[in-house]
Amino acid sequence: MAKVLMKGNEAIGEAAIRAGCLNYFAYPITPQSEVAEYLSKRLPEVNGVFVQGESEVAVGYMIFGAAACGERVMTTSSSPGVSLMSEAISYIAGARCPAVFVNIVRGGPGLGGILPSQGDYFQATKGGGHGDYHMLVMAPDGVQEAVEMTMKAFPLAEKYRGPVMILGDGLIGQMMEPVEFPDDLYVEPTNKDDWATNGMERRGSSTKNIVKSLYLDPATLNNHNLLLKSQYEQMKREEVRFESYNTDTDYELLIVSYGTMSRVCKTAIDNLKAEGLEIGMVRPQTLFPFPEKAIHDAAAKESCKHVVSIEMSMGQMVEDVERSVKGKKEVTWFGQCGGEVPTPEAVMEHIQTLLNQNQ
Amino acid sequence: MQIHIKGLLVITGNYGSGKTETALNLAFNRKEAGIDVAIADLDLVNPYFRTREIRKSLGEAGVKVILPEEKYMHADLPILAPEVAGIIRQPSELLILDAGGDDVGVTVLAALGDALSRQTVNMIQVINPFRPFTDNVEGCLKIMREIEQRSKLKMTGLVSNSNMMEHTSPDDIYRGYELICKVSQQSGIRIEFITADTRLIPMLDMNRFECPVLPIKRRLAFPWN
Known part of the structure; x- marks a missing residue:
C-alpha cells in the first residue's frame, strides 16, 4: 500500500x-x-x-x-x-x-x-x-x-x-x-x-x-x-525490545528515554555530536518487559560516566533504570510535566551540566 | 500568478488536511504583500497544533489575531471568542476564519449565520490527496457537500495542500493539483491556489499550474525540530 x-x-x-x-x-x-x-x-x-x-x-x-x-x-x-x-x-x-x-x-x-x-x-x-x-x-x-x-x-x-x-x-x-x-x-x-x-x-x-x-x-x-x-x-x-542510538561510540553519558521524549533526545544527541560530544541512548520499545540487560550493559561501558532517565514525568522510569544499572553508575532523572515537552536545547544544557559535575 | 483573495475567507477541509498551516501561511503571505490581515481561530475540534500556538509571531508580523482567552489556551472546550461575530460585521481587508475539520468543525459557522449573512463569504476547501477519505474525487465531493450542509454556506474555492511532510516531492504537488482540477471540473468550483513547501518551490515547473502557488513554511513544528 x-x-x-x-x-x-x-x-x-x-x-x-x-x-x-x-x-x-x-x-x-x-x-x-x-x-x-x-x-x-x-x-x-x-x-x-x-x-x-x-x-x-x-x-x-x-x-x-x-x-x-x-x-x-x-x-x-x-x-x-x-x-x-x-x-x-x-x-x-x-x-x-x-x-x-x-x-x-x-x-x-x-x-x-x-x-x-x-x-x-x-x-x-x-x-x-x-x-x-x-x-x-x-x-x-x-x-x-x-x-x-x-x-x-x-x-x-x-x-x-x-x-x-x-x-x-x-x-x-x-x-x-x-x-x-x-x-x-x-x-x-x-x-x-x-x-x-x-x-x-x-x-x-x-x-x-x-x-x-x-x-x-x-x-x-x-x-x-x-x-x-x-x-x-x-x-x-x-519480548524485550529496544533501540540503541549512537552507542557504537565512546559515549560519555547514557540517556534512557522513550516515545516523543526520545525523539527530542535524538536531536540533542545529534547536535552534541556535531560539537564533538558523544552521548548514547537506549530507547525502550517495551516498557514491560523492560530492557534491563541492554541498559545495564550500555551503562557499564567504560567511557560512560553517568546515566540519565529523561521523561515527560516526574521520575517514574528512572526507578527501572536504577534497577537495571544496579549501582554501577550514578543514575539521575531529568524531565518536565504539564504538557510542555522539554526542548532539545534544555536536554543539551542538562547533559552539559551533568558532565561538568562529573569532571 | 498572484493570490487575489480578499474579504471574508473561511478555510475548511477534512480533518488534518492542513487548514491551519494554510491559514497561517496565507496570513503571513498576504500581510507581507501589504494587506491588512486578521485571523480568527474557530477550531473547536482539534486539541493540538492550533493557530493559538503561534499567536505571538502572528502578532509581531502585524496580523490581528482573534482567539479564545489566554486562560483557555489549552482547554478542549468549544469556546468561540465573542469578538468573532463583531469582526465579521466589520472585516479587515482579509479576514481568515480558520474552521475546524470535517463537517463537525464548521458547525460553528452556522452559529455565526446572522453575522455572515450580511457579508460576501468566500469559503475554500483545503485538500491533501495523502489524507484518508480525500485521496479521490468522490471523497472530496462528499466532504464538500457535508461541509456546505453543516455550515449553511457555499464552497467558492479549492486549494490543494499536497503534503507528506518532509517527504513531499514535486510529483506529489503535481498529483494534488491534478486531483483538485478534477474536483473543480466536476463541482464547478474554481481553484483558488495550491500550496508547496518553500523547499520545493525551485524544483517545480510553474507552467503546469493555472493558479497561484502559496509557499508554505511549516509553522506548527514538532518539539524535536
Whole structure:
C-alpha cells in the first residue's frame, strides 16, 4: 500500500482493523478521541462493531466480554479513562483473556490537562489495577511504529492470553506523519476453542469453557498466580525490545528515554555530536518487559560516566533504570510535566551540566 | 500568478488536511504583500497544533489575531471568542476564519449565520490527496457537500495542500493539483491556489499550474525540530 499521511490516533485505528480486530468499544477523551472518530467511520465498511460505552468502566467490561468470547478486541482511552478501566484490566488479566488497550497519555494526576505526558508509566507497567498481574507494554516513538506495535499487540495478547497495552503520549496520538501499512494485513486468529466461551455447538464439544478470575481455593489461586508469573518471566525472555542510538561510540553519558521524549533526545544527541560530544541512548520499545540487560550493559561501558532517565514525568522510569544499572553508575532523572515537552536545547544544557559535575 | 483573495475567507477541509498551516501561511503571505490581515481561530475540534500556538509571531508580523482567552489556551472546550461575530460585521481587508475539520468543525459557522449573512463569504476547501477519505474525487465531493450542509454556506474555492511532510516531492504537488482540477471540473468550483513547501518551490515547473502557488513554511513544528 502507498504511503498516507495520518494522525497517530487514526493510524492506530486502521492498524487494528488490518490486524483483524473488528470489535472496538470506547469512550471519547482528549487526546485520543480521533481513534473512535476514525473507527466509527471505518468499522462499518468492514462489517466491524463499534460501540461507544456509557463510561470507561462499561467499556472495560465490554472488552472483557468480547475477549472472553475469543474475539479480537481493542479499546483506546487516555489517562483518567484508563484509571476507570483498571479494574476490568485486572479481571481480564486474572481471567486470562487477550485484549488490546491503548493509552494516549495526557497530563495528570486527576483531570490534569490535555497536553502530552508520560505520567502513566507506573500505571501501565506496575499494575494500575489490583493483584499480581502485568501487561505487556509497548511504547511507540512515532506513527509508523504505532502501527507496527498495534498490529503486533493482537497476536502477543493471544500468545500470553492477557492484556497488552500501547502507551503513547498525547503527541503520538495527535501528530501526523507519513505511514505505510504492511500489505500482508490480516493475521489469522489463534485457535481459542480450548478456553473461549465461543459456543459448545460451534466447536463440536461437550465441555463448557468457563472464563473467570475467581479462585477461592488458596492452593488453586497460588498455582494460578504461579502460572501468570511464569508467563511474565517468558515475556522477559522473549519480548524485550529496544533501540540503541549512537552507542557504537565512546559515549560519555547514557540517556534512557522513550516515545516523543526520545525523539527530542535524538536531536540533542545529534547536535552534541556535531560539537564533538558523544552521548548514547537506549530507547525502550517495551516498557514491560523492560530492557534491563541492554541498559545495564550500555551503562557499564567504560567511557560512560553517568546515566540519565529523561521523561515527560516526574521520575517514574528512572526507578527501572536504577534497577537495571544496579549501582554501577550514578543514575539521575531529568524531565518536565504539564504538557510542555522539554526542548532539545534544555536536554543539551542538562547533559552539559551533568558532565561538568562529573569532571 | 498572484493570490487575489480578499474579504471574508473561511478555510475548511477534512480533518488534518492542513487548514491551519494554510491559514497561517496565507496570513503571513498576504500581510507581507501589504494587506491588512486578521485571523480568527474557530477550531473547536482539534486539541493540538492550533493557530493559538503561534499567536505571538502572528502578532509581531502585524496580523490581528482573534482567539479564545489566554486562560483557555489549552482547554478542549468549544469556546468561540465573542469578538468573532463583531469582526465579521466589520472585516479587515482579509479576514481568515480558520474552521475546524470535517463537517463537525464548521458547525460553528452556522452559529455565526446572522453575522455572515450580511457579508460576501468566500469559503475554500483545503485538500491533501495523502489524507484518508480525500485521496479521490468522490471523497472530496462528499466532504464538500457535508461541509456546505453543516455550515449553511457555499464552497467558492479549492486549494490543494499536497503534503507528506518532509517527504513531499514535486510529483506529489503535481498529483494534488491534478486531483483538485478534477474536483473543480466536476463541482464547478474554481481553484483558488495550491500550496508547496518553500523547499520545493525551485524544483517545480510553474507552467503546469493555472493558479497561484502559496509557499508554505511549516509553522506548527514538532518539539524535536
